[in-house]
Amino acid sequence: MFTPALRRLKEIYPDCCLTFLTNEKNADVLRRLPYINSVVTIKKGGLFARLKVLPELKKQDYMIFTEWQPHLMLASWILRLPNRYSVPRMGNPVTRTLDKQITNTVSSSDLFAAETNAKMISELLDIRLDGDMTKCDVSLPDDRETKSAAALLEEIGIAPNDKFLLISPFTGDAWRDWNLHEAKKLVNYINDKYHLPVLFIGNKKDNAVLEGISQYSLLQQTTLMQLIAIIKRAGCIISCDSGPAHIAGALRVPCIDLFGRGWPSRWAPKHNCFPIFLNYDCCPCSDDLKKKCPYDYRCIRTITADMVIDKLKQILD
Structure with missing residues (x-):
């Protein structure tokens, strides 16, 4: 930013x-x-x-x-x-x-x-920085890093020319994570309609959380530059409002950005981004309230697979 x-x-x-x-x-x-x-x-x-x-x-x-x-x-x-x-x-x-x-x-x-x-x-x-401030940048991986990212994908069954989608439902704070029950519904829909691999990325340590959801996972298995290379290849990423969403914005990769307490006007990438924001009366909450939410973090946890599917159709159909 x-x-x-x-x-x-x-x-x-x-x-x-x-x-x-x-x-x-x-x-x-x-x-x-x-x-x-x-x-x-x-x-x-x-x-x-x-x-x-x-x-x-x-x-x-x-x-x-x-x-x-x-x-x-x-x-x-x-x-x-x-x-x-x-x-x-x-x-x-x-x-x-x-x-x-x-x-x-x-x-x-x-x-x-x-x-x-x-x-x-x-x-x-005391200067004037004018012009378009919506085009953010990110460092790009070199050939070695791109090849190593491709090798990671091949290890889990995604070949160099395969199309795939990404899901990044996890963040640095567990209360900001998207509901995996809804993520499973989304994966099933994508498998049935588009027949595309759905790859999970993020900082969750335990792959067991994805059991019965997706066979494709690189949770905590990539360097930052490998992650950038993988996002660059993706057809679309569904992500909580965190690092992967901003990387996708800089790379112009279509992104469905899932917002909890933050404002899309402030954080959603301005190009190729399809934000989902439920805008409850309590949004955005204070730093004190976020630590002990009386509404069980409904801002992020009540975003449904159907809401994401509506956005996904705009991108893929």
């Missing part, structure tokens, strides 16, 4: 050097994009691991912390590094170390997140 703004920033100021700071898990999404000069990762390990990135921060003329990073913000202030911008925490003394406070945040706007990010960067740097 930062890529459109950063791509445009590089077009306007080709000599600027863009460094992106993120965790190790996300780094490969950006590493091969030509307009990002460097991707710096924060490794696991607490405070000391975070402070290891300070030599990289010392090279920067501007620092935008889009999330609350009190240790890095305070260290940057102590080192007198210039132009420190971040989201504020009212009442927290670290906020006073900032040169500018971020007021345009994704969580405070219903605009597409990439457009909000462009507004935020424009405001902080």
Whole structure:
């Protein structure tokens, strides 16, 4: 969701050097994009691991912390590094170390997140990032990674020229997962009507959860670049609103995006995406409410196979 703004920033100021700071898990999404000069990762390990990135921060003329990073913000202030911008925490003394406070945040706007990010960067740097902010990018796998992804598919019975569909019903939080009972109905429909393999991907560790649903599974068996290669080959992906849906959006692969508490206007890819959002009165819920939902997370769990099938017909029929 930062890529459109950063791509445009590089077009306007080709000599600027863009460094992106993120965790190790996300780094490969950006590493091969030509307009990002460097991707710096924060490794696991607490405070000391975070402070290891300070030599990289010392090279920067501007620092935008889009999330609350009190240790890095305070260290940057102590080192007198210039132009420190971040989201504020009212009442927290670290906020006073900032040169500018971020007021345009994704969580405070219903605009597409990439457009909000462009507004935020424009405001902080006193520039104008114009143009289309709906076309997001993702790093592409090389030949070796593409071949290794193809080998994984062949191992489970999907040949190089076979068409297939993807389902990604799992997320980083179990309460955001789609109902597997409905996923089974969907798989049965696809098998009966389209006669296509339905491959499950995601971060669920136990393949046993798919028993009686699908024989095709690569749960937790792919690298990020292999996953991108597999999504690129798919005829369509049905995914909870998480990483695979955003990758599909960047690759222009048709995506049925299943929304729980998030807003489609904010997160759904703008190209080739068919979001499903039930828009209950409680949506979007607060961060506190999501941890203990009084409605048993009905926003995601009451999305039915029939709802997905209606979208699927628009893509495949």
